[in-house]
Amino acid sequence: MSTRKASGQEDDPFIESRDQLAAVMQRGEKPREAWRIGTEHEKLVFARRDFHAPSYDEPGGIRDLLLQLKEFGWEPVEEGGKVIAMSGQDGTVSLEPAGQLELSGAPLETLHETCAETGRHLDQVKAIGESCGVGFLGLGMWPDKTREDLPIMPKGRYGIMLRHMPRVGTLGLDMMLRTCTIQVNLDYASEADMAHKFRTSLALQPLATALFANSPFTEGKPNGFLSYRSHIWSDTDPHRTGMLPFVFEDGFGYERYVDYMLDVPMYFVFRDGNYIDAAGLSFRDFLKGELSVLPGELPRESDWVDHLSTAFPEVRLKSFLEMRGADGGPWNRICALPAFWVGLLYDQAALDGAWDLVKHWTMEERESLRTAVPRLALDAPIPGGGTLRDIAREVLSIARSGLSARARLGASGDNETGYLAPLEEIIDSGKVPAQRLLDKFHGEWNGDVTRAYEDSF
Template sequence: MSVPTPDTPEARAPITSKRQLIDYIAAGEKPESQWRIGTEHEKFPFLTDSLAPVPYDGPRSIKALLDGLKGRFGWTGLYEGSNIIGLTDPHGMGSISLEPGGQFELSGAPLATVHETCDEVHNHLAQVREIGDSLGIGFLGLGASPLWTRAETPVMPKGRYNIMAPYMDKKGKHGRDMMFRTSTVQVNLDFSSEADMVKKLKVSLALQPVATALFANSPFTEGKPNGYKSFRSAVWLDTDPDRSGMLPFAFEQGMGYERYVDYALDVPMYFVYRDGHYHNVAGESFRAFLEGKLLQLPGERPTLHDWSDHLTTIFPEVRLKKFLEMRGADTGPWRTLCALPALWVGILYHQASLDGAWELVKDWSAEDRQKLREAVPREALQAKVKGRLVQDVAKDMLDLSRKGLGERRIVGCKGKTETRFLDELDGIAASGRTRADELLQLYDTRWNHDVRPVFRDFAY
């Protein structure tokens, strides 16, 4: 489900009606027997001797990492001009891509079980460690870069980022921080119908801040505490409100594919990709593009490939494409990379758990949801919603997820079901202490107010 849109004649044919845009999303519907789990996670490469960020070029570089993985493990290179910018599995089992500041991202294959996605994460980390060790490069799983300034952070040679970054500067204070200094883990999940999509979207939007609290893991910036448990989440509060946020319209009567398409049509564009070149159309409307009225490309009309590109530049807390993307969590250690898909699969892939989750959140108003979203980056599990601690809501959420995973009865290693992947989160919810709290305690004690040991103690 994370594989790029195929470059087919259909994808390259001009769009003639809004209905095609709606049908593009609706085509993601799948019967429950075909529902899959697509896990993506990012991490920060660093030079193990100096703790500096890894440049794109040179003997110890992002390019060398990609070339090493390609040569050693049989990945296929993706190029922009002469620059290698990613890798794909020749058998369609996921891809590796670069985020703007060199964050290394695995976009996993669509898999049937959490056991399989956890094996995928394990195998990927083993591969990057093998190549990284030979180059003196390590990988850190935190939600935000703990040490480097924006100026010290490298910029990857991808044309779209040269358009996005300057536009971000016009729309908020933290757009470049989002691009260059944050890392996330997310899971992509399926729906069976429009009604199923709407219910899953509403539940996951309402509970996304609770997931943010459980996974909070970014308390440092530029070598010191930043005042947040999830700085990554705080960054999004001041990053282009036109394309981010909690989507209050999703809870209104009449929500469906067409309502989301109408929203997406009016989200300002970044670029149009034609003939190997990114054309800067930042701020223009896809609706105008649909009518052939882009000033930069007069008379040009979009294709489904353009629509697919545009949907990837919309960044709400839960994103709808041909599947739903849970976007609220900081990246973290191996066990939390497996916990995130487990958490959401248990709720969204089991009807009774989905219904129970809706009972948890159905009385929350748009104002309640927004206040929760704004409180969680700083307060995490100690934030409140309608008088309840997020810590207690998280326990209820985990109970529902555990029930859903248990009902799947999918047994993996050592005869254990998928519920075992929630154990880490159960501990966090029971204690009320996030990984960010643990890091801050280390900073104040054993690390002696020096953030650099995080690279030693918490690298993959």
């Protein structure tokens, strides 16, 4: 989730017209040569001595972990006198609600740079982990922890969200406390390009969920799902999640997304370093100066940017597009997600080809696929017959073609297609990551899910 930094009022104007809302997204438009790749990945942090999730304050806990990043040139970001993130050339390292550690990477030109950034980060946190006695687990969800087992991190927005989640769904606290994801942030050239990429990636998001499905355990036992993390979103908050049918309607663009976001209830307003609880209130009222917690005050642009970060659909629009469908995973699969989406979305022929595969699906069929994938992954039925597995190889072939056409070479002269190898291996084997974990659980682990910690990094 986003790490808020205070901005000066001189570069944070009041919003006085609706045009300013769409302008935030419009400013994201970039020529193709300026398109970049931003990769975010979260990790579960555990104490090696007993596998507990470290608290913020305990010796060797999350605060100490963050502060030791100063050894590698990172600088602290504070809220209320507490370090909540570290900022550096490779982006931001921040803490999620229960201490999951996230790298929000810098916007980079090639997958080679992205994977190098990921490698640097993991080398750094592993070195620090050795001194703090902690390890890092690449899964989509804690395999054994209850909600009560997990600490809460000292970020103001989290307190507001934790109070609000039970009012609107049964699984929102699990989303905040027990899950991990990998995300990719990508650019667009124009409103039409944004809409084309949004539709294509939203329709294919269930395939990414299936390929990265990696959360089959809850509290030590199989939960009946391959991506329980994905299922959790189905009962988190219906006002701010889902497949967004309007994206597939004729005329979809910035204005329609503004309408959607204005109907998403607020969580908070950030003022003078503090979060003011505005959960359930309307940004439309804020625009009229009628927000009950700040009567008479109009929103600033930063308030709108904050609000854009509080919707959680499968694909999210801010001043870039966020791909949000994948479970967290080990290092060797992190780079595969940006490779998948860059290959499909950053080459025009690949983008058109991917859309041609799914454009005839009805909204009901898309919703049905989204619902089936958390349990069935690649065995989920697709419109027209067959399963997701039947189109997975074709989609990866399109992504490979897109990466080949980009022709972005690494230091050894190789292009970016090699980063798709983990996904191609999944399709060849017929088993997604969660199915391999279940095989271990029922086999060599002898029903002991804590054996998952042996595969930490």
